[in-house]
Amino acid sequence: MMHMIEHVFIEQNLVAAFAVVGAVMWISLFVSKRLTAGRIHGSAIAILLGLLLAYVGGVVTGGKKGLADIPIFAGVGLMGGAMLRDFAIVATAFEVDVVEARKAGLLGVCALAIGTVLPFVIGASIAWVYGYRDAISLTTIGAGAITYIVGPVTGAALGASSVVIALSIATGVLKAVLVMVFTPMLAKVVGLDNPRSAMAFGGLMGTVSGVAGGLAATDPKLVPYGALTATFHTGIGCLVGPSVLYLAVRALVG
Template sequence: MLDSLIELFGKYHLIAAFAVIGLTMYLAYWVSATFTKGKLHGSAIAILIGLVLAYVGGVVTEGSDGLADVTLLSGLGLMGGGMLRDLAIIATAYGVQFSEIRQAGFRGVVALFAGVVVSFLAGGIIAVGFGYTDPVEITTIGAGAVTYIVGPVTGATLGASSEVIALSIAAGLVKSIFVMIATPMTARMIGLDNPRSAMIFGGLIGTTSGVAAGLAATDARLVPYGAMTATFYTGLGMLLAPTVLFLMVRAIA
């Protein structure tokens, strides 16, 4: 049976990737329900497991793509690529009722711009605090605090080093995991219990994975609304970070 599975995984790498991700998610949600009573969302645990496995894969194979460097698991490179990621993000918007979207109105737009600028400033200030003085490096790390997608896109656009781009991704991942954990704990205090507040929350926080997982642990019906504005947030960050925000940083630094 084991030989048959190895042969199947060797021929159909993407199927192997889905199987590995499915088992990881099952394990993560089991750990969440068993040991944290759902307070630490399964998605956050799954991300942590994924990071550990990626590190182990990189050490074992001495490659740069984590587990995707293992021949039988090379399908993880496709599954974790931009195509399926963007498809998953877009698919979350299909549960949205547009009557609720109109009610967010001007406040939703303000939340988007405020969320991007505040996150960028926080990341940039931390970068300066750690001794970074080059505008490109400050902008890249600040963009990473926006989301871990905006960071590398900005860094590649501005010609940042791979080390700084890696830091920007790390900043975004820390933010995403923190949002996953903190959202269900603070939802009642901030009135996060309706589609309108979920859209504003998604616009302010922005990290799609963090917002989606946090809202799923709070109220699954709110996920499409928060994820939708969080997706717009990512797009807005990609537009502003390497252009307007970079010019502002360069003027100051």
């Protein structure tokens, strides 16, 4: 029986990956509902479980792809790759009401600008405090504070070390988890109850997964609007990270 299950997981690894992710999500939503009364969204718990499984996979195999280095979980590497990730982001944006999206106007543009520059400055400043002095490392870690996608894209373009790129990803993941956890708690305080404010919020926070998870726990109808500007935020970050922001940091630190 076990041999049959192992054979199915290896031969149909992408299908198996969906089953594994589905199981992780089911456990995460159960924990969210039963242990936190919904205050911490299941998506945040799922990310933490995913990081734990990736760590265990890396320790067990000594590889570099986490859980995907174990043959029966190889499909997780494909499922978590850029192709399906980008497809999911684009699919989310199709739920947006264009009429509501237009209402963001200048507010959305300003939110995108602030949400790109401010996290970068904070991330680069923290990197400086921890001893990084070269422009490439500062830019890469700062870009990770924008999103965990912008960080590695910027690092790869600039030729950053694998350690620095890993730190940029960790910075972005931490930001995503914090946004997921605190969005439902602060939604009423900041007036996060309509599409316009959701788009401004998505532009300021930037992280698609964090914004989507946080808004899902607040009001699922707001998810597409927040994800829309957050998606643009990622694209803008990937463009300006290795170019404008890097040149600015290089001009400051040499």
